[in-house]
Amino acid sequence: MDRTKKLIAEAFEDIADGIEKGSFKKRSRIGLTVYGSEHGVEEMIKAAQLAGSKYGDFDIVLIGPKIDCGFESVEVSSAEEGHKKMVSLLEEKKIDGCVTQHFDFPIGVSTVGRIVTPGSGRNMIISTTTGTMATGRVESMVKNSIAGIAVAKSIGIDNPTVGVLNVDGARGTQRALEELQNRGYKINFAQSLRKNGEALMRGNDLLSGTPDVMVCDSLTGNLLIKIFAAYTTGGNYETLGYGYGPGIGENYDKLINIVSRASGAPLICEALKYCAMCAEGKVLRVAKNEFQKAEAAGLEEILKKDKPSKVEEVKVPPKEVVTYAIPGIDILELDNACRVLWEKGIYSESGMGCTGPVILVSSQKGEKAVKILKEAGYK
Template sequence: MDRTRKLIAEAFEDIADGIETGSFKKRLRIGLTIYGSEHGVEEMIKAAQLAKNKYGDFDVVLIGPDVNCGFETVEVQDAEEGHKKMIDLLDKRKIDGCVTQHFDFPIGVSTVGMLVAPGSGKNMVLSTTTGTMSTNRVEGMVKNSIAGIAAAKSVGIDNPSVGILNVDGARGTLRALKELQSKGYKINFAQSLRKNGEVLMRGNDLLSGTPDVMVCDSLTGNILIKIFSAYTTGGDYETLGYGYGPGIGENYDKLVNIVSRASGAPLICEALKYCAVCAENDVLKVAKSEFQRARNAGLEEILNRERPSESGEIKIPPKEVVTYAIPGIDILELDSACRALWKDGIYSESGMGCTGPVILVNSEKGSQAVEVLKKAGYK
């Protein structure tokens, strides 16, 4: 009864605010799954309370045990059920976005994080931090660039500067992006603070936050976001920045922001705000528009040069629900591992979780799929 009264009171407050300002803008509802943290359910509730006290311009909906803590709660029994309920709530538009941990995105979707550069205190978008846009390194980093631009625009940077971290594939990525730029896709390249002033960024640029968007592969980004989130605490408690960010893909339609199981309440509080800003400015719609502009400028033709040609046709088995994750496959072998399963009549998809690449198959065929992959030399 107390919770019902509280919700009614908040609704009347929103109406009063709307009358006063002349605007009846919808109040955003951001979900937070509270099972799965290494710091316990209490830490997640603390994060929700921090966000409410610090911002107060969106509502947090908890997904987890009913702990009677003053927040609307959707009750589930464990983390796995929490993810299923999260997707259901997003599909039914009962929440506008959700912050969660350890979620497996399909290939083609990767998360765009945001950190605080220690040398300047500047926010810098890190694209990307989990998931993967493609199993081809250069293709993935080119698409990461587009996703990073979309995320930056969604947090209010109209013409974000883009730098490419000098890792494997960086020069191929730069070559592809410059061609895309020459054909009409707008990219504002950053210049390194080092004397050579290249677009390719160094470690110094990470520390200073030189570009608005720092592009890298997701495995490197995952390491970086962990370091920048927890370098003041010894690593087991992440406090700084905004988390691993929203999963962005060309046609992905669910706003899911990732934090780590090591993330603490201060960081999760900011991740909730990041998610709310992304929801308010419809980051997924912005991303779709950015990818379309890139395609109009010849993205597919440019990327085709980076893709290895496949010889021989393998018939893909009928599509099935795939919920069984098989880890331990190298990211560069995901496509060929899927093909090995298709050849054996097992439908599979490649994916990327927070701990690395996975092959997804139907739960009833999990053991069979593992054996096929072992025989093929993948396990």
């Protein structure tokens, strides 16, 4: 019954949107909390003024001190009070979204940022940049991928290309996403500009903006957003990009876009526009639909394969000279991959090549080892 009510509510909302688009386009109302910036209240007001003059297709509501600056405002006395007021305004639907600093999201919600890449000037989504989708690394990155796809679609990228940054957990993430794709969830994988041309992205791809959506863990994403935002200023004043972006979760119901306390007016101006685009594109509904499609394709079953199981002692075969390198195993999976080979009587060691982690075996047993690892799901 609850699901029926939700479907009816969404249908009426769609009808209302259609009526509005037939006569006039509804202007989004985007909040901006004014307290909390390292650069002061004046910088936040300047950001609102920049956005108002540059875009002018959405309304800005300031949440902060009483200032006569031409914008609608809601008076609060502190950053903490500003967050409380922001949440209540969102719940009461008096604003459609809000840009703020240093907001704590629950587990299961991560922010999807957006940068301007220096190599090409392209916009690229970084998924994700703060918060966490799950406590497990691969599970979190897989869900980050879905969140990034949802945000891309909400801002007008109908079939976004997706690349997985080559960090710890990337191979497991890629493998899970490929299985999800094989089961029916559509993913348009990007190809690295490097010679190997695979879906795992390198630093070069970050600079050039190879994929529409770059998937990574949130700590790496957090660093990337900060570096790309402030590499021209020395770090204490962020000018480039769109900030950490909206908090996305499977059932999260508030559009809250994050910027850093070091963010300057030029960046916050773009963060306001990013939030307005997400509001207009109904990003939270799109995200919910994307997660539902992934669930229907077996997301949870796929993720269970990444859960750690009890590790039993395995006898290591006699040591051999190992010169055959097998790439493509995630660094977090090296030990277990070695155990798989030991169980089959093949001596192996873990190592690190110039392109990442490798399993080392004797040259005579290389092909057999690759076959065993493939059968075990490691390649």
